Amino acid sequence: MEDIGLTDGLGVTLMSDQHKGLVEAVKEVFPLAEHRQCARHIYANFRKKYTGIHFRSLFWDASKSRTPQEFEGIMQEIISLSLHAYEHLMERQPSTWSRAFFKIDTSCDAVENGASECFNSLIVSSRRKPIITMLEEIRTLVMERMVRMNNKACNWDDEICPNI
Structure with a gap:
């Protein structure tokens, strides 16, 4: 597919x-x-x-x-x-x-959809649940990731992140 x-x-x-x-x-x-x-x-x-x-x-x-x-x-x-x-x-x-x-006026010239693949693999267990439950689990996953990334950023020695 x-x-x-x-x-x-x-x-x-x-x-x-x-x-x-x-x-x-x-x-x-x-x-x-x-x-x-x-x-x-x-x-x-x-x-x-x-x-x-x-x-x-x-x-x-x-x-x-x-x-x-x-x-x-x-x-x-x-x-x-x-x-x-x-x-x-x-x-x-x-x-x-x-x-x-690709159209030249489009702001995205990516030939792959890695971000979608990554997101889909993250929510595999949530996708088959009722919509409210699924959205709540996704919200929780995103919040937990934001906290992890913020904690990581607090330990940087520089003002520029080490990798993208």
Whole structure:
């Protein structure tokens, strides 16, 4: 299953999994939204058939390319290795997973949705509970994290955090 990122024209990126009904519902609510797929999920499926460091490197170069011309150059390298690999990637709509085709007025150029994945893994035990219980558990998790991070920050020797 591939995650899709949706940007609502105001620069807000929404992440969801690829349930067709959900994608269509979001299109109704946000008709100007840019639909994206998580490159990590595209690559996970790609590497099942096309293994090796060269394919991996070329895929990530293609996903992070800045212009359609740069993307095409990288895809030509993939064609030279395997026409089927090229066709496999082109079937997955590069406009949804390569930065070269993202709208330039969007404030998010991420090709992965790691933040959503991290959050989802954090709330696994809460997701199946009634909505109020789930929200209360999420609120508690967030508050506990804020306290932990604040305590950590109090022990810094410098005014700049040690890592992002």
